[in-house]
Amino acid sequence: MRNDNRVEEHSGLSATVKMPHDIVMEIIxxxxxxxxxxxxxxxxxxxxxxxxxxxxxxxxxxxxxTLHNSSI
Structure with missing residues (x-):
């Protein structure tokens, strides 16, 4: 079984985190x-x-x- 929340290491210092779709869409x-x-x-x-x-x-x-709160 695959864990989609793992951290994948790439060359150098960078890494990516795979997040669930609903969390990504919440952020966006x-x-x-x-x-x-x-x-x-x-x-x-x-x-x-x-x-x-x-x-x-x-x-x-x-x-x-956001628009409503910024106009207050």
Whole structure:
């Protein structure tokens, strides 16, 4: 059985951590809208995930809250 939360070492000092999809999408949903839209260009997989209606709903709700709080 494979553990998707492991750290993979690469050459040099860098390492990547594989995180569950829902955590990655939670993080991305907190980014500025302009940056999220630009991320759709990274891959078909990213484009599909970012374009998913449920993610869009979450993203726009967060953006609305952010805009509301910044205008107070």
């Amino acid at each position: 949903s907190r980014w500025p809208l302009k940056f999220v839209v630009q991320c759709k260009l990274l891959s078909k997989n990213f484009k599909g995930r970012i374009s998913h209606p449920e993610f869009s709903k979450t993203l726009f709700q967060r953006q609305k809250v």
